[in-house]
C-alpha cells in the first residue's frame with residue numbers, strides 16, 4: 025500500500041458501528057439505546073441537541089448508567105453553526121457535555137472552534153462538519169485535528185462525487201490517531217461503508233430510515249445485511265456500480281449476496297456519478313491512483329456505458345463491445361490496468377437461446393423484430409447481427425431506428441408498423457410495460473398470435489403484460505429477469521474467474537422485486 029495506509033490497523037481494534045440517537049426526550053433516547061444494542065450497534069451517539077428540553081444532570085446520569093452492557097456512548101450537543109440543532113447559549117451547551125462526561129459518557133464530541141480551555145474532562149472527539157461542500161482547506165483542517173490533544177479526529181463534509189469519499193478515506197490512512205472521516209450524501213456512501221476496511225474509529229448508521237443525523241447515512245440493517253459490515257476488513261476487495269441515478273440499483277444486493285455465498289472477501293457499493301464524461305473520468309483517475317483502495321471491478325450503467333469505453337480505449341475491450349460502443353463491466357488489476365466487456369449482449373442471447381433450446385449460431389437466418397433503438401436494443405442488435413439473424417428494428421423515433429439499422433445492416437420501420445409483425449422472434453427493448461406502467465403492452469394479443477418467441481427485456485415486473493399476452497397467444501416467453509441474472513453472473517465470472525451462484529442471484533433479484541421464486 026503506497027500511502028502508509030496499513031499503519032492504520034494498529035489504531036483501533038475494530039471500527040465501531042455507531043447509531044445516532046436523535047429522539048426528543050431522554051426517556052425515548054434510553055429506549056432507542058437498548059434497541060440499537062439489540063440491532064448490533066457497538067456505540068451510540070447521544071445527540072443532546074435533538075432534545076426538546078435541556079436535560080438535568082440526574083437525567084443524564086440515569087441515561088448513561090442505564091446503558092446496555094458493552095455499548096459505548098458518545099455525547100454530542102451540536103450547535104446550529106456546525107449543522108446541529110442546539111440553539112441555546114454556548115455555556116449551557118458545554119455544561120451539558122461536561123455533565124455527560126462526569127456521568128460516564130465514553131467520548132465527548134467537541135467542535136474544533138471551541139477553545140481548548142472549555143473542553144470538558146474526558147476523551148475528546150474533536151470534530152469539524154461542513155454540510156455544504158468539501159472544505160477547500162480540508163488537509164489543513166485535518167492537520168489541526170490530528171495535531172490536537174483530542175483522542176479522536178472527526179471530519180465530515182458534503183460529497184459531490186465518490187472521489188470525495190476516496191479523499192475522506194485517505195485522511196484516515198494518514199492520521200496519527202483514531203479517525204472518523206466521512207463524506208456525506210449519496211455520492212459519499214463509500215466512505216461510510218469502507219470505514220471498516222481502513223480501520224476508522226467508526227461509522228454512523230441510522231436505526232431506521234428517517235432517524236439519520238446526517239445525509240447519506242445508511243441504516244444499521246443495510247450496513248449489516250446489504251453491505252457486509254461485519255465481514256469487511258483491511259483485505260476486503262472493493263467493487264461497485266457507477267450510474268446516475270443509482271439508489272434503486274439491484275446490483276449491490278445481487279453482488280454482495282453472491283460474494284457472501286462464495287465466501288469472497290469483497291464488498292460491492294453504489295457509486296453515484298453525475299452524467300458527463302468528465303465526471304466519469306475524474307472518478308476513474310482518482311480511484312486508480314488510490315491503489316490502496318483495492319478497487320477491482322465496476323459495473324457501469326446509464327448514463328456512463330459509452331463514457332466507460334471511451335475511458336478504457338477500444339483496445340482494452342472485446343470486439344463486440346467495440347461494435348456496440350458501450351461496456352457495462354470493468355475489471356481493474358492490482359497494477360491499475362483495465363479491461364472492459366459488455367455482458368448485456370451475451371446475457372440477452374443466452375436468455376433467448378436457452379429458452380429456445382438452440383445454440384447462438386442457430387439464430388442465423390431467423391426473422392427477429394427488435395422493438396426499441398436505445399442502449400439495450402443496440403447491444404442485442406449487434407449480437408443478433410453477429411449471429412446473422414434477419415433483423416427488423418421498430419422505434420418511436422424512427423431516425424434512431426434507421427441509424428441503428430444502417431450500422432448493422434438491418435431493416436428499420438416506425439413503431440406504428442408493429443401491427444404488421446409476423447416474425448419468429450420479437451424482442452421488446454423499450455420501457456413500455458415497465459413499472460409503474462404495468463398495464464401497457466407494445467403488442468396486442470392478435471399480433472402475438474403470429475409470433476413464436478417473445479422476449480421482453482423489461483424485468484420489473486418479471487411477468488410483464490406483454491409476456492402475459494404472449495403466453496395467452498401460445499408463444500414461448502423469455503423474461504428480462506433471465507437477462508438481468510445472466511449479465512450479473514457474467515460480471516461476477518469476469519471479475520473472479522469462478523462460476524457465479526446463478527440461482528442465488530435470481531432469488532435475490534426476485535426478492536428485490538417482491539416476487540417469490
Ligand code: NAP
Pocket residue numbers: 326395396397398399400401419420421424439453454455456458481482483484504505507508509511
Ligand atoms: P434507452 O436507451 O433509454 O432506450 C429506451 C427505448 O425505449 C428507446 O427506443 C425509446 O424510444 C423507447 N421508449 C421509451 N418510452 C417509450 C414509449 N412510451 N413509447 C415507445 N417507445 C418508448 O433505454 P435502454 O437502456 O435501452 O433500456 C430499455 C429497457 O431495457 C429498459 O426499460 C429496461 O426495462 C430494459 N433493460 C433490461 C435489462 C436486463 O438486464 N433485463 C437491462 C437494462 C435495461 P425513443 O428512441 O423514441 O425514445
